[in-house]
Amino acid sequence: MCDTCGCNLTPGNKHLAFKPVAKGATAVSVLKGLLAKNDDQATHNREHFDRRGILAINLMSSPGSGKTALLEATLTALKDEFTCAVIEGDLETENDAERIRAKGVQAHQIVTGTACHLDAHLVHDALHHMKLDGVDILFIENVGNLVCPASFDLGQHFNVTLLSVTEGDDKPAKYPVMFRAADAMLLTKTDLLAVLDDFDPDKAEAHLRNLANPAPVMQLSARKDLGMDAWLGWLREQLAAQRARVALGQSRRPAIQSDGVKYHSATSPTPPSPGGAQSHATRASS
Amino acid sequence: MHELAVAQALVEQVDAVIRQHGATHASLIRVRIGPLAGVVPELLASAFPLAAAGSRMEHAELDLVAAPVRVRCQTCGVETEAAMNSLICGACGDWHTQVISGDELLLESIELETTSSLPPES
Numbered sequence: 001m002c003d004t005c006g007c008n009l010t011p012g013n014k015h016l017a018f019k020p021v022a023k024g025a026t027a028v029s030v031l032k033g034l035l036a037k038n039d040d041q042a043t044h045n046r047e048h049f050d051r052r053g054i055l056a057i058n059l060m061s062s063p064g065s066g067k068t069a070l071l072e073a074t075l076t077a078l079k080d081e082f083t084c085a086v087i088e089g090d091l092e093t094e095n096d097a098e099r100i101r102a103k104g105v106q107a108h109q110i111v112t113g114t115a116c117h118l119d120a121h122l123v124h125d126a127l128h129h130m131k132l133d134g135v136d137i138l139f140i141e142n143v144g145n146l147v148c149p150a151s152f153d154l155g156q157h158f159n160v161t162l163l164s165v166t167e168g169d170d171k172p173a174k175y176p177v178m179f180r181a182a183d184a185m186l187l188t189k190t191d192l193l194a195v196l197d198d199f200d201p202d203k204a205e206a207h208l209r210n211l212a213n214p215a216p217v218m219q220l221s222a223r224k225d226l227g228m229d230a231w232l233g234w235l236r237e238q239l240a241a242q243r244a245r246v247a248l249g250q251s252r253r254p255a256i257q258s259d260g261v262k263y264h265s266a267t268s269p270t271p272p273s274p275g276g277a278q279s280h281a282t283r284a285s286s
Numbered sequence: 287m288h289e290l291a292v293a294q295a296l297v298e299q300v301d302a303v304i305r306q307h308g309a310t311h312a313s314l315i316r317v318r319i320g321p322l323a324g325v326v327p328e329l330l331a332s333a334f335p336l337a338a339a340g341s342r343m344e345h346a347e348l349d350l351v352a353a354p355v356r357v358r359c360q361t362c363g364v365e366t367e368a369a370m371n372s373l374i375c376g377a378c379g380d381w382h383t384q385v386i387s388g389d390e391l392l393l394e395s396i397e398l399e400t401t402s403s404l405p406p407e408s
Contacts, residue, residue, distance in 0.1 A: 025398060025399050025400070026307065026397070026398045027396070027397050028395060029395045030299070030303060030394065030395060030396060031393070032392070032393050033391060033392060034295055034299065034393050036299065038295065115288075116288055117288050117291075119291065148288035148324070150324050151324040152288070172371075173372075176370050176371040177323070177324035178324075180373070207371075210371065210372045210374055210381060211371065212373040212381050212382065212383040212385065256385075256389070
């Protein structure tokens with residue numbers, strides 16, 4: 001969206017730009033996403049990936065739902081097929097990156113300190129510490145957190161959200177922002193379903209659909225090597241699709257991020273500010 | 287608790303607009319937030335003074351406008367209100383809907399103060 005020429009003003013949101021103001025003051029309509037700077041950096045990261053034909057996947061879930069275990073199993077299964085690399089995000093320790101390096105795969109650990117999520121700038125800094133040439137798939141393991149990571153685009157092509165069966169099948173209903181952002185939902189640790197009578201995979205999927213999310217749902221256990229084929233097949237399919245996009249000079253954003261703004265203008269229900277016959281506004285263009 | 291990061295992004299953006307318009311400070315900042323943006327308005331409101339301390343907007347009023355969650359059904363075409371964890375069509379119950387309001391996190395407008403005594407043009 002442009003903030004210099006006023007083209008972001010539409011009949012639907014124009015009333016927001018005209019508001020009576022005190023003398024000596026100017027009202028400026030901005031209509032820009034609050035995270036625009038992060039989103040610009042994310043776009044830049046995505047260009048890095050696309051230039052090299054890399055498929056970038058952002059893994060999100062609660063802490064302990066099996067992201068690193070899934071990566072270990074995935075990297076082992078794909079080691080003769082693709083070159084993978086991993087960015088790990090945690091508040092502290094190099095532990096996860098070391099687990100990945102033990103698989104012979106390049107890993108960079110981002111230690112966020114107290115920050116509860118990765119952002120596009122952190123990922124960009126990490127990319128400068130990595131050798132990206134020849135990499136086919138880059139996995140970004142976000143900070144374990146079902147809330148904050150959902151709001152920050154990192155430049156990935158897909159969001160993959162894990163839900164372990166020990167967590168409860170209503171997690172998508174409890175954390176709608178996160179699960180709405182998922183391009184694929186993985187139910188993990190499914191070998192434990194046999195001893196858990198309170199997790200119903202169908203209910204988990206129904207809660208996801210209630211978020212208007214058509215994402216595929218895959219059930220797997222990385223530890224017991226169950227259901228991994230569907231996940232690996234999905235990755236192969238997405239890498240092939242990514243290469244086809246790159247050949248055409250196209251890219252892909254995660255399903256929901258940043259597509260919202262363009263729909264809002266026509267339906268904005270906020271009434272114009274009452275009072276004041278004369279309204280003044282300086283558009284961002286002036 | 288990523289609201290502080292969001293507040294810092296807000297301060298940067300407002301500061302850019304202040305500079306762009308040659309204003310001295312901002313007196314009112316209006317932000318539109320939908321529940322699906324994943325940002326809690328109350329937390330943003332308490333994080334804002336921390337992020338804005340010492341800046342040209344530290345005395346600005348932060349007006350947070352709540353956006354309702356609305357969906358448009360791709361099956362029956364009707365627009366309805368929805369709950370943030372149930373984005374199904376309120377008319378036919380189908381889940382093939384598109385969120386048309388409720389996920390925005392938008393800096394809508396800013397009121398700027400200028401030292402110049404020139405009134406705004408009419």
